Amino acid sequence: MEELIQKLKKEIIEVLNLEDIKPEDIDTNAPLFGDEGLGLDSIDALELIVLMEKNYGIKLQDPNQGKEIFKSISVMADYISKNRTK
Amino acid sequence: MVIKLADNIYSPLGVTTWENYQAVMAGRCVLKQYSLPDGSLYTASLFPEEERKDYNYTFFEQLCIVSAGDAIARANIDPKSSHCRFFISTTKGNVHLLANGDTERALLGSSANIICSHFGNPNPPVVISNACISGLSAQIVAMRSIEAGLCDTAVVIGCDIQSEFIISGFQCLHALSPDECRPFDKDRCGLNLGEAAATIVYSNSGNGQWVAKAGAMCNDANHISGPSRTGEGSYRCLQALNLKPEELAFVSVHGTSTLYNDEMESIAIDRAGLADIPLFSLKGIYGHTMGAAGILETILSIQAVEHGIVFGTRGYHELGVSRQVNICAENRSTDKKSFVKLLSGFGGCNAAMLFEQTDNSTTHNSQFTIQQLNSLRINLTADELVELYRTYVGDYPKFFKMDPLSRLGFLASEMLLKQLSNQTIKQYGILLFNRTSSLADDSAFQATIQDRSNWFPSPALFVYTLPNIVTGEIAIRNHFQTETNFMVLDAPHTDIMAEQIALAAQHAPQLAGWCDVDTDGHCLAALVAVPQYTYKETIQQELNKILK
Numbered sequence: 001m002e003e004l005i006q007k008l009k010k011e012i013i014e015v016l017n018l019e020d021i022k023p024e025d026i027d028t029n030a031p032l033f034g035d036e037g038l039g040l041d042s043i044d045a046l047e048l049i050v051l052m053e054k055n056y057g058i059k060l061q062d063p064n065q066g067k068e069i070f071k072s073i074s075v076m077a078d079y080i081s082k083n084r085t086k
Numbered sequence: 087m088v089i090k091l092a093d094n095i096y097s098p099l100g101v102t103t104w105e106n107y108q109a110v111m112a113g114r115c116v117l118k119q120y121s122l123p124d125g126s127l128y129t130a131s132l133f134p135e136e137e138r139k140d141y142n143y144t145f146f147e148q149l150c151i152v153s154a155g156d157a158i159a160r161a162n163i164d165p166k167s168s169h170c171r172f173f174i175s176t177t178k179g180n181v182h183l184l185a186n187g188d189t190e191r192a193l194l195g196s197s198a199n200i201i202c203s204h205f206g207n208p209n210p211p212v213v214i215s216n217a218c219i220s221g222l223s224a225q226i227v228a229m230r231s232i233e234a235g236l237c238d239t240a241v242v243i244g245c246d247i248q249s250e251f252i253i254s255g256f257q258c259l260h261a262l263s264p265d266e267c268r269p270f271d272k273d274r275c276g277l278n279l280g281e282a283a284a285t286i287v288y289s290n291s292g293n294g295q296w297v298a299k300a301g302a303m304c305n306d307a308n309h310i311s312g313p314s315r316t317g318e319g320s321y322r323c324l325q326a327l328n329l330k331p332e333e334l335a336f337v338s339v340h341g342t343s344t345l346y347n348d349e350m351e352s353i354a355i356d357r358a359g360l361a362d363i364p365l366f367s368l369k370g371i372y373g374h375t376m377g378a379a380g381i382l383e384t385i386l387s388i389q390a391v392e393h394g395i396v397f398g399t400r401g402y403h404e405l406g407v408s409r410q411v412n413i414c415a416e417n418r419s420t421d422k423k424s425f426v427k428l429l430s431g432f433g434g435c436n437a438a439m440l441f442e443q444t445d446n447s448t449t450h451n452s453q454f455t456i457q458q459l460n461s462l463r464i465n466l467t468a469d470e471l472v473e474l475y476r477t478y479v480g481d482y483p484k485f486f487k488m489d490p491l492s493r494l495g496f497l498a499s500e501m502l503l504k505q506l507s508n509q510t511i512k513q514y515g516i517l518l519f520n521r522t523s524s525l526a527d528d529s530a531f532q533a534t535i536q537d538r539s540n541w542f543p544s545p546a547l548f549v550y551t552l553p554n555i556v557t558g559e560i561a562i563r564n565h566f567q568t569e570t571n572f573m574v575l576d577a578p579h580t581d582i583m584a585e586q587i588a589l590a591a592q593h594a595p596q597l598a599g600w601c602d603v604d605t606d607g608h609c610l611a612a613l614v615a616v617p618q619y620t621y622k623e624t625i626q627q628e629l630n631k632i633l634k
Binding site for chain 1: 258259260309310311312472483486487542543544545546549
């Protein structure tokens, strides 16, 4: 799991162009969206949906599902490890 | 105020305005379900496959030429006259050609030149590419150009065709409905795309029953793809028109059928005191025709008033927005003679125009003062922009999410505004021009859909495939809730730029100028801060200095 968490952090930094942020800056349990934590927005959420499909073969039909799954890196890693097809 | 001489709609429902009006009244519609390479379904109003061929003129250019040709013939004007100007409203023009690597013809300015040359017009055409409000932006720009005496007649053409580029982009934003769309309905779940060309010919004189009385554009300064939760920009546009609600037959709303757009419009309309005015959306018939929408929907609204009708909203059954607005489900009758057309789009832009059937006319007075202008030029590579950001800004991490065009415009505006920090102007309008539109980002997005076996259209890239997003980024950063607009030219014609900037500056001070990123990553920004009522000669002089 720790390996997946580290990989996910690197992927998120790259795909969301979080230029000034390093993997160790991201708190595994902090919220990804909203004013705290990384402060991601709606377009970032859509880009994370693409990342899930492209890298892990998980297709989310309803973008609203993302709200639960993208709560934090640890929730996201947990969901991926249970549902990944690649 | 300008007079409408003639118009045309060329859509899958017919090749003239009259055919289209009759089709709408007969309840005809060609919305049909299609699928994308990844298997996802969408519904769209498209021309038949056998008609969609590129010859010497591409399909996009053919539609523009046929539509404009009919309107020009009906208006009985001479398109070869130097007193006639062409304004072309489109978001993506020939973008489908990027799949074959044809970047030159995909440039909006190249395509516009071809259309304009067909009619022998001697003036460089101005392309207005201001996301989904382009069709109203183009009409407002044409109206101002005529009022200021830059031309006697204006041919305003709006057109967009659909391609995998556009459809996959909206799909990855989860904005498309798989089924027929349902504007303002409680079960609405996204938009349908459509294609059409539409043309209006405006004049300063002549026999016309219709006038475009007023127009306004306002930015939400909130988000580049999501509309304001308070309907800020649309509300401000409606306020700016100084409406007399009792005289309005209806408001022809944007009504895209996405959750957020329709909710936002209901709030704006309620806030503007128009909740009782009949509203309708034409998206349930034509889909969202993008660059054509503002013109096509204006022309059909004119037809409705002339026939004493308020259109019903196809797809609408039960109110699904938070404000009690007056959506027409079925056609109604009206005896009123004016209406409002409302639109909003990515980049946070909004526009509204007031049209009236009348035989009155008034004259327009302009006021100018001579000013000393502040300006700035940036001429760098895309990589060097990052260094510039670290040196001059450094505290706006959103910068790294922007495409090169937005980064360039953002940095230029930051540096110019620093020069102006001791001035009292708090709200600037933004009017930018370039040659390559959003081509660098278009190519990046195309790469995400080029390979069918690796089909992952990127939402973060797609939102930047509109050149006007840079104006939205600047508006958001500075809370500028005034007018934002983007025009594409085939070259930096400082005379045309100065004219249009001077016209915009009659309404608000402007941050304006050139902002272009080449395909080789070369960035050139030349911005001028223009106080209200500045002479066009003063602006041109400054532009010539910094654009050499």
